Amino acid sequence: MHYCSYPDYLRNLLGERVQKLSVNAGFTCPNRDGTSGVGGCSFCNGLAFNPSYCNNKTSITQQIDDGIAFHKNRSHKNNSNTKYLAYFQTFSNTYQHIDNLKKIYSEALSHPNIIGIIIATRPDCIDNEKLDYLQQLSESYFVKIEYGIESTYNSTLQKINRGHDFETTATAFEKTAKRNIHSGGHLIFGLPGETPEMMTDEAKVISALPIESLKLHQLQIMRGTRLADEYKSNPDIVHLFSLDEYIDTITKFIEQLRPDIAIERIASEVPQRFLAVPSQWGFVKYDTVLQKFEKHLADTGSFQGKHFN
């Protein structure tokens, strides 16, 4: 393997193959209600991704049962020993009072098939009290926080109306690691004002964080977003990659990346009907992009950390 893969990372930590199950606990976003900002991030259309089995009108326990049934049907396996991680994915999953968070996370962890939780959130949406509680949980369960980094450049974060700076992100990772809580992050390539060279350079900044895993996404301009309006007025504000150029850019990025950071995703897969600007890639399945990336690494003798300093 030419890069640190996420399934291997999880297997090393947990000693077995586990399945992630998305859970929607009805969280909202502080960058839309005025707490961190108004209007949201310019690339976000506010329609959070939600798998079909995730319905926040039902209990967390029911969503987990439905998710397990969904995955068993899909894989045609009926293995009652499979273990699962509840993935709080939708919006900012620490954006509630600590007492509510305790109820929500505890319900998921009390399910007999759940061995841990993964919590997606914003770096400005966590505090010492919440982290102390998650540290306690992590003594008995697998606990991981997934922070939206999006960019390491403050100029970009301002342009996309992110509502926090990169220093806030770095502090959140430091505080999380000090408590031995697992952590990962998201990064978007192609945001306004960034060149491919700036994006590959981000690997050095990311490598200096106490981060364990990373999801990489190419920018896609969704319908109903502020970015779609900005693009209409000036298509040059963003860098929309061709597939080959994107593979080349993420290859250069991971060459500079710390070798132990697990790569969980290398691209996003948004259906064309949600896009204000059609993807230059056409309809390409995620597995095809991944295979192309792995072949490119093998063909060019490239690997994660090749130029890590």
Ligand code: SF4
């Ligand atoms: S990307 Fe996340 S933080 Fe930004 S507006 Fe959307 S839900 Fe809120």
